[in-house]
Amino acid sequence: MKHQDDFLEHKEQRKVFLRLMAYLKGHKGLVILSFIFLLLGTGAELVGPILIQIFIDDYLTPQNFPFEPLLWLGSAYVILHVTSVIFNYFQRFWFQKIALRIIQQLRIDVFSKTQKFGLSFFDRTPAGGIISRVTNDTEAVKEMFVDVLSTFVQNIVFLIGIFIAMFYLNARLAILCLFLLPVILGLMYVYRRLSARFYGAMSGKLSQLNGKINESIQGMTIIQAFRQQKRMRKEFEKVNEEHHRAWLKGMKLDGLLLRPAVDFISILAFILVLQYFGFASFQGPVEIGVLYAFVNYLDRFFEPVNQMMQRLSLFQQAIVSAGRVFRLIDHNEAAPFKIGKDRPTIREGEVRFENVSFSYDGKTDVLKNISFTVRKGETLALVGHTGSGKSSIINLLMRFYPVERGRIMIDGADLSSYENSELREHLGLVLQDNFLFTGDVKTNIRLYDKSLTDQDIEKAARFVNADKFISRLPNGYNHPVGERGATFSSGERQLISFARTMARSPKILILDEATANVDTETEEAIQTALQRMKKGRTTLAIAHRLSTIKEADHILVLHQGEIAEEGTHDQLLTRKGLYYNMYLLQQGINKEMPG
Structure with a gap:
């Protein structure tokens, strides 16, 4: 975009004025x-x-x-x-x-x-x-x-x-x-x-x-x-x-x-x-x-x-x-959109990355030849140091950014061939920094989706164990929510975001360090909710605490945009590589001590 302080020449000013006058036509x-x-x-x-x-x-x-x-x-x-x-x-x-x-x-x-x-x-x-x-x-x-x-x-x-x-x-x-x-x-x-x-x-x-x-x-x-x-x-x-x-x-x-x-x-x-x-x-x-x-x-x-x-x-x-x-x-910088005439639908939720590489600035790759498959009912965990490319994988899967090299497939169809509405309906995203809008609890779960009834909202809240604290609020589901949900604890905000996601019953669940900032009071409820949410769904989870992904079906260890290691929790510990060192550091154990 042209810089905001740029001087407008006389011809440009005339064009701007005529464009403003065009609004009079109506x-x-x-x-x-x-x-x-x-x-x-x-x-x-x-x-x-x-x-x-x-x-x-x-x-x-x-x-x-x-x-x-x-x-x-x-x-x-x-x-x-x-x-x-x-x-x-x-x-x-x-x-x-x-x-x-x-x-x-x-x-x-x-x-x-x-x-x-x-x-x-x-x-x-x-x-x-x-x-x-x-x-x-x-x-x-x-x-x-x-x-x-x-x-x-x-x-x-x-x-x-x-x-x-x-x-x-x-x-x-x-x-x-x-x-x-x-x-x-x-x-x-x-x-x-x-x-x-x-x-x-x-x-x-x-x-x-x-x-x-x-x-x-x-x-x-x-x-x-x-x-x-x-x-x-x-x-x-x-x-x-x-x-x-x-x-x-x-x-x-x-x-x-x-x-x-x-x-x-x-x-x-x-x-x-x-x-x-x-x-x-x-x-x-x-x-x-x-x-x-x-x-x-x-x-x-x-x-x-x-x-x-x-x-x-x-x-x-x-x-x-x-x-x-x-x-x-x-300014022409629209979000990625559907390409082609096909109208595939998401039924199982199988996700496949095929040699995906990506760069934000067009110069430095933050992802390099990433390939993996996650089937329905499986959980794939993404771990790695800051800047290793974990969030970039999520951003590409959510189609927040276009895929530049390689392919991302959902149920065998290219990600770019899906309607945006189809993706948003079947991909559920829970972020580390959960965002609540000004309004009330019910509105934040429904997010103005008129197809969701009050019963649907309460059912979703019960499913993720959020109904317990919501029922204790003075106005229940009509309790007011301030800017960014500042009056709620981090755990309560996270439970509301869980309910918001599960109210739409997504086929694919994406968790971006969803338990990183959770208070101990609601951690047990959140862990129980996560187990329920993952059941029968394709799940991709960015993990900050490695202890939370022991049960993951597959773990990818990312380093500088590449897959450095992959396997289950036990397999990666046995190899005593990068994952092993990260795990020991989090457990407070000297990595040089015998296993």
Whole structure:
């Protein structure tokens, strides 16, 4: 992906803007109605000064005050003002309603896309940066639609109307005022060119801030245990200072090129108009009403310009943020998917690896020619030091990453030929770091699978011995679960994750060090549950404690991505190789002592 702080060239900004405008297609009817009300409201507002000009030149100057014409004139002025307020209220409300719907859809689009990415994307991308795009960046785009876009549309229509009224009053002077447009457009162009880089830097630094906050919250236990608060604070202060400096640069630019510059141009324009009427007065009488109306329109001309210039900063932020959001949406790194037209089903759950090699970075192999077979009812244990490739085997079997070399077969069919739904239904995964969602116990077991009844959930909980502690909770299966299940012990969280897996009766059970962090209070219940879960199923278990896999049908000892040894527990101990040494170390026995 393109780096998040990259500067968007003018062509890229234009593409981003047009892509944002494409979201309006789904709201054509409301957009047209809003635009009609905008035209009517703007027209009603612009006619007001002309009515005052008529009153000054036709009635006030000649001191002619007939009751009925003045009543109609005054009534028309009041009606136009009230009409303008009504029309403008509805068009603003509808424009903002459209904007909120668009942002709602944009957030769904970007969030949905992140759900489809493969795990390799999340391995490289900080979580804070992704969160920033879904929240902060879409919020900036929302401001553009809600505030900037409606203001620009309304004010552009208003400016066109002002020039029409100016030409109606005095065509020659209106032509002179047209020369103001290139000056203002040039000012806008310069501002956009200079501000794009500043706002790109600000947006990028904000992502880094979110990343630091997310990292510190997730790792608070380690931070406090190792007294890293000072270091984390310094790192956060550094990023925060860089973000602050980027904001200051943007503020300096805003202070120079926004209202002060426009005010200076407006002063020059007023001087031009007054000089024109001053010279005209030497040649003949000047209509005071025309002078009033022209000055009024000129004043109204620069107020919309000021509003648009002040919102250019929001517009520029929105374009930069939208560019970051679209880069995420366009990023092509989807999770591995089904290949081919065959639709095999998993019936027995036999797993076979045939000369499988794999690399995360495309350079260094973490798996080298791995081959093994696990049949229904058998348990294969994977052991080895950290980095030996145990988790990589699980990641490939779960199809979190694509198989690059070799083949993985389930029931004789290639892993890539299975529908994702078929794999997820029949492969049950229990991780060492079990994850519970905010909600309640029942929801965490069901995980919104509507096919599972309350009876199914309770049956699964009883099967893994989780019902005993759940029944003791104040609200039972409806007991609330906080973020990541922090109020439960590690063993209780693990039992809930067991129940979640077994509620779907998987054919293949994958245990990734499922007992590594279990407390002694629930260890016996968990070991009993594991024996029940394995019965009649194909089981692959990553083992940290070798004492837990004595009964495994087959054990693979991995070393630097290769199978160093294989056999049963007793066979491997007899060979007195790598497994033997690992076992002795865990038992606290000197490996040099006689067997």
